[in-house]
Structure formats: structure tokens, C-alpha cells
Amino acid sequence: MSKVTNNKIINVVFMGTPEFAIPGLKALIANSRYNVKAVYTKVDKPRGRGKKLSASPVKILAQEHNIPVYQPNSLKTEIHNIAKINPDLIVVIAYGKILPREILELPRYACINVHGSLLPLYRGSACLNAPIINGDKKTGISIMKINESMDTGPILKQFEIELNSNSNLEYVHNTLSKLSGQVLIPTLNDWIDGKLEIMYQDNDKASYVKMLKKEDGKIDWQKKAITIDRLIRGLNPWPGTFTHINNKLIKIITAQVAPNSINKNHKVGEVFLESGHLTVKCGQGNLFILKLQIEGGKIMSSSDFISGHSDIIGQILK
RNA sequence: CGCGGGAUAGAGCAGUUGGCAGCUCGCCAGGCCCAUAACCUGGAGGUCGUCGGUUCGAGUCCGACUCCCGCAA
Numbered sequence: 001m002s003k004v005t006n007n008k009i010i011n012v013v014f015m016g017t018p019e020f021a022i023p024g025l026k027a028l029i030a031n032s033r034y035n036v037k038a039v040y041t042k043v044d045k046p047r048g049r050g051k052k053l054s055a056s057p058v059k060i061l062a063q064e065h066n067i068p069v070y071q072p073n074s075l076k077t078e079i080h081n082i083a084k085i086n087p088d089l090i091v092v093i094a095y096g097k098i099l100p101r102e103i104l105e106l107p108r109y110a111c112i113n114v115h116g117s118l119l120p121l122y123r124g125s126a127c128l129n130a131p132i133i134n135g136d137k138k139t140g141i142s143i144m145k146i147n148e149s150m151d152t153g154p155i156l157k158q159f160e161i162e163l164n165s166n167s168n169l170e171y172v173h174n175t176l177s178k179l180s181g182q183v184l185i186p187t188l189n190d191w192i193d194g195k196l197e198i199m200y201q202d203n204d205k206a207s208y209v210k211m212l213k214k215e216d217g218k219i220d221w222q223k224k225a226i227t228i229d230r231l232i233r234g235l236n237p238w239p240g241t242f243t244h245i246n247n248k249l250i251k252i253i254t255a256q257v258a259p260n261s262i263n264k265n266h267k268v269g270e271v272f273l274e275s276g277h278l279t280v281k282c283g284q285g286n287l288f289i290l291k292l293q294i295e296g297g298k299i300m301s302s303s304d305f306i307s308g309h310s311d312i313i314g315q316i317l318k
Numbered sequence: 319c320g321c322g323g324g325a326u327a328g329a330g331c332a333g334u335u336g337g338c339a340g341c342u343c344g345c346c347a348g349g350c351c352c353a354u355a356a357c358c359u360g361g362a363g364g365u366c367g368u369c370g371g372u373u374c375g376a377g378u379c380c381g382a383c384u385c386c387c388g389c390a391a
Binding site: 045251275294295296301303 | 319321324330331332342343344388389
């Protein structure tokens, strides 16, 4: 064990795909102790209208810095290539693929993952959404050593942020993403310099969140207003929450639980006006709809919507 | 060439078989009331996305283009 800080350049392979991984990759690129030798990201997929091929944010950033980009379908065929790169460290942020054991064993400072929840809570891919949907008071990021199963490895460090009744997915995503960019380098430094004690996860307290499907955003008006509001905050802007009126799709962008004082005789899912707000009766309580989006239209405030659709008052959403 | 919807007043929308450009909200001026996200009267605000075609006449029919959006990924 040496007390002298190791100033040797750390060769890094970075693996990541979406916007969430960008601050972390930027931090690595900007720091002179780390040398990003290669970037792994998911293959370009047809996205958007017209099904045009589009590159991941991580790929675009890597190319801007002339870092070699690899996009294999499976990492199993890449073991040889990564061994050739001979990284001291592999950093994984939202890559979207499982790393085979042989790769885990390659770098001497291991494979380190930044996960968007306070593990052992919310292992899995919907880790950003789950705390909001469940109404948690806090969430955060866990920087951990990857082992063979999903998000179960020992934790190097955790960083918390607070949530309140207005926190939405966009806030959690942006805040945690930015936070990961700030804390990644100090944590890696401590790890490499042997200053960290790793903490094993308590499997009894663990939970797993499945990958979100579009259908998860369908609003069930039978549920409590507060539950629906959490769902809306936890799923927007992506994958979004929606309902139907007259067989037309309406996305609910933002809402707010209405005061308890309203207690009129409406059916569940019925739309009515209350103090100028577009309001929906829920299984318990009422929900003010603040912003929505109709098929083919842009996001608009509910008051704008009412201007041209006053006939929806009294209709039932389903 | 993945499927589909749309562009009309500041905002949201309607506009039938081509025939004077409309509605709700907002805005401006005035009025009313103890009072209101209330009501009354008056007013401003449009090259109907762009270009071309058909027609005596096009928001409306035909063609091309630009932009926006839902599905799907």
C-alpha cells in the first residue's frame, strides 16, 4: 500500500449511450489524469419520423473528440478488442448492455458504473422514474463496481438529491446527470488511490424496476389523484402519460392535485371546470390538468385548449 | 420512400355543394357592481404556411414545396 498518489495516466474505455451519460464522459475527457481510449455505444437505430438512422449522444460527443467509437451488437465478440486496448478502467453509464465476466476482469481498476438511484433501491432501467412514481422524498446516484448481475455490485459512493411534490423526470434526469459529471472524477480518484471502502448492497432491501413500456403511461382515472400526478411527473417528458377522449389520444404533460375542498358529484374520469382549471375527477380527489397535447398538436396550456374545445366539459376520459 | 394528423386574428379552434372571414379566450376603450377568473357596450387585430394551376370568382378544387405534430422505433 502506497501513500503516494499514483499520477500515472489512467487509460479508460467508456461505455454509454443516452444524454444521461454525457456529463460523465465530458468530465473524463476534460481531466488530464484520464485518457479515454475508446467509446462503446449502442448501434445507430432508425428513430423519429421517416425512420432515419441516428447516432447516440455519446457517439456524437466521442466523434467530436476523435475518440474511436465501437458499436457491437454483443460484447462477447469484443473481449479480444478490449483486451488489446488494455484499459486500466472501464466506466459504464447507461450503456444498455450486460458486460460479460471476461470483460469485468480485464481492467485492474475494475468496471465502474454510475447508476441513477440509491442502490439497492431501483435496480434496473427505470431507476430515474421509480422514485417519483412512488413519491419518495429523495433519490440520487450510486457509483458502483460492476459484478455479474444487474446493478448488484458493491457501492463506492452515493450522492443524494431531495425530491418534492413538483419534482419531475426532467428535473431528476438533468440533476442526476449533471451531478454524475461533477462527482465522477473525485470518486474515481479516491477509488484508484485506494481511499474508498466499498459498501456491499443489502439484498433484503433491494428492489428492481422493469423497463418502461408505452402502455405504462396510460392513465387509470380510478386511481388517486396524487398517484396519477406522481405518474405524470415520473413519466414526462418520456415516455409520457396519456388518456383518450372520443377515441383521440391526449397526452397529459403536467397536472396538479386539486384542493380537497372540491367535492362535487362527478363521475370518475369526467372533465369539469373548477376555478377556471380544467379538472378531472379521479378515484380519490381531483386533478387539475395544467398542460396537455392533443394528437397532431403542440403542447398547450389547458386554458388554451379550452378556448377551442369547450365541448369537452362533461366528457369522460378513458 | 414505415403509417397518419395539421398550418385560418396574440392563443386555441370552426369554416357545409367554391360566392362579403367566423367562434371562444386574450388585448384596447367605456360601463355596471359591496363583490368576482362575473356581466354589458363598443373597438383594434388576417396577403387563410409558400409557390404555381383550374375558375368570372379559391380558406375551400388540383400539383409542388416548407414547417409542426401523433403513432411506430
